[in-house]
Amino acid sequence: NTNKIDNSYNFDEIIDRTGTNAMNTDGFRQYIFNATSEMKFPFKDEEFIRMWIADMEFATPPEILDAVRERLDRRIMGYSQVFDPSYYEAVASWMKRYYDWSFPKEHLETSNGIIPALYELVEYICQPDEKVLILTPSYGFFKSAADHNQLELVCSDMLNEEGHYTIDFDDFEAKARDEKVRVCIFCNPHNPSGRIWSTEELKRVGEICLNNELWIISDEIHCDLLRTGKTHTPLAKLFPDTDRIITCMSPSKTFNMAGLMFSNVIIPNKALREIWQARHYGFKNPLSIAATQAAYEHGDEWLRQLKLYLDDNFAYVDDFLKIHLPLAVFHIPEATYLAWIDITPYAPKNVNLPLFFAEQAGVLLEDGGMFVSNGEGCIRLNLACPRSVLKEGLGRISRVLVDQQTEQKQAQEELAHA
Numbered sequence: 557n558t559n560k561i562d563n564s565y566n567f568d569e570i571i572d573r574t575g576t577n578a579m580n581t582d583g584f585r586q587y588i589f590n591a592t593s594e595m596k597f598p599f600k601d602e603e604f605i606r607m608w609i610a611d612m613e614f615a616t617p618p619e620i621l622d623a624v625r626e627r628l629d630r631r632i633m634g635y636s637q638v639f640d641p642s643y644y645e646a647v648a649s650w651m652k653r654y655y656d657w658s659f660p661k662e663h664l665e666t667s668n669g670i671i672p673a674l675y676e677l678v679e680y681i682c683q684p685d686e687k688v689l690i691l692t693p694s695y696g697f698f699k700s701a702a703d704h705n706q707l708e709l710v711c712s713d714m715l716n717e718e719g720h721y722t723i724d725f726d727d728f729e730a731k732a733r734d735e736k737v738r739v740c741i742f743c744n745p746h747n748p749s750g751r752i753w754s755t756e757e758l759k760r761v762g763e764i765c766l767n768n769e770l771w772i773i774s775d776e777i778h779c780d781l782l783r784t785g786k787t788h789t790p791l792a793k794l795f796p797d798t799d800r801i802i803t804c805m806s807p808s809k810t811f812n813m814a815g816l817m818f819s820n821v822i823i824p825n826k827a828l829r830e831i832w833q834a835r836h837y838g839f840k841n842p843l844s845i846a847a848t849q850a851a852y853e854h855g856d857e858w859l860r861q862l863k864l865y866l867d868d869n870f871a872y873v874d875d876f877l878k879i880h881l882p883l884a885v886f887h888i889p890e891a892t893y894l895a896w897i898d899i900t901p902y903a904p905k906n907v908n909l910p911l912f913f914a915e916q917a918g919v920l921l922e923d924g925g926m927f928v929s930n931g932e933g934c935i936r937l938n939l940a941c942p943r944s945v946l947k948e949g950l951g952r953i954s955r956v957l958v959d960q961q962t963e964q965k966q967a968q969e970e971l972a973h974a
């Protein structure tokens with residue numbers, strides 16, 4: 557089952573993920589609600605429309621699955637690391653083709669995911685009394701990387717002009733000047749706003765950080781997931797003379813293989829790289845190595861078609877909101893497959909929005925409260941799903957919000973006439 561029809565990949569296919577130990581289907585009670593599996597809802601688990609965690613409902617490309625099968629056919633799954641030079645060649649070729657960027661082979665390390673790499677790099681870079689700078693709203697694990705290392709987190713709230721997010725450079729620079737701020741974890745492209753930073757913005761971030769002797773971890777996991785026609789610039793590409801920018805990338809988000817826990821960490825600074833090599837547990841899953849290399853060697857056409865499908869999903873959301881929730885603030889993001897929507901005019905006040913939508917609509921989603929700060933009134937929808945699923949999810953969301961608003965108006969009228 558290659559999920560290809562003629563030469564097109566089938567992104568409309570509904571794939572059953574139950575019984576696969578998927579966070580998406582089985583981990584939401586604990587992750588979103590900090591609850592046990594006993595937590596009850598008016599919906600069966602299989603009735604939920606799942607739009608929360610950022611993995612896809614699409615099959616991992618057949619070319620990648622074939623590479624895993626091929627490695628399985630070697631029949632021994634012993635201790636493994638990346639020894640084969642063809643791995644670096646595959647990564648380097650992808651970076652050249654897509655970002656016109658290259659880096660020396662000796663700078664390339666690998667990690668069992670970018671989150672673990674963030675935890676390790678922050679530990680190796682910071683002294684115990686130093687601080688971690690991030691932009692907010694932020695992917696929650698950026699805060700965890702500071703918390704995990706008992707370090708103070710410093711947040712620079714992004715400016716939000718009617719849903720257009722930009723960096724408050726005065727605030728960012730003021731915080732970067734704090735001599736105890738040692739590292740900035742920078743999200744490029746940005747989750748959850750979906751911004752692709754312009755060259756000017758990237759240069760200002762880099763100059764502010766480097767002029768204040770910060771290290772920068774540029775988390776670029778979303779860099780392949782762009783709207784068709786958009787381009788990504790690795791931050792390190794703009795600063796070839798510094799070795800204080802660490803770049804984290806992975807095909808895990810691009811090709812729906814996050815469960816294989818494999819990412820690239822490009823560390824130009826020799827001393828830091830030596831600490832990484834001394835401290836990091838270097839053995840890797842041989843199936844993950846095979847899958848990751850295959851993604852870079854054979855993923856182009858699947859990615860091209862995926863981007864077109866996501867373009868259409870985003871266009872559908874944009875049209876839907878303009879008709880059914882016209883007061884919501886939404887702009888099709890330049891990157892990611894995540895829709896960040898300000899529903900303040902419709903949202904019930906003082907309720908836990910993920911719980912509200914789970915209980916009232918049978919939709920699992922994340923809200924601004926899960927993105928550290930500066931996300932009030934916003935929800936985030938994962939659009940990496942078949943259009944039929946997207947339509948059902950949006951329909952349920954708008955119904956409960958409009959019903960909620962109608963009930964609010966009726967209650968106000970009754971009060972007014974009481």
Ligand SMILES: Cc1ncc(COP(=O)(O)O)c(C/N=C2\CONC2=O)c1O
Pocket residue numbers: 608609610611668669670671672695743747775777806808814818819
């Ligand atoms: C900015 C960013 N960095 C790192 C990761 C995870 O890297 P990994 O450890 O899997 O290699 C994610 C996944 N983002 C997710 C995952 O679920 N919801 C999200 O927003 C992410 O958005």
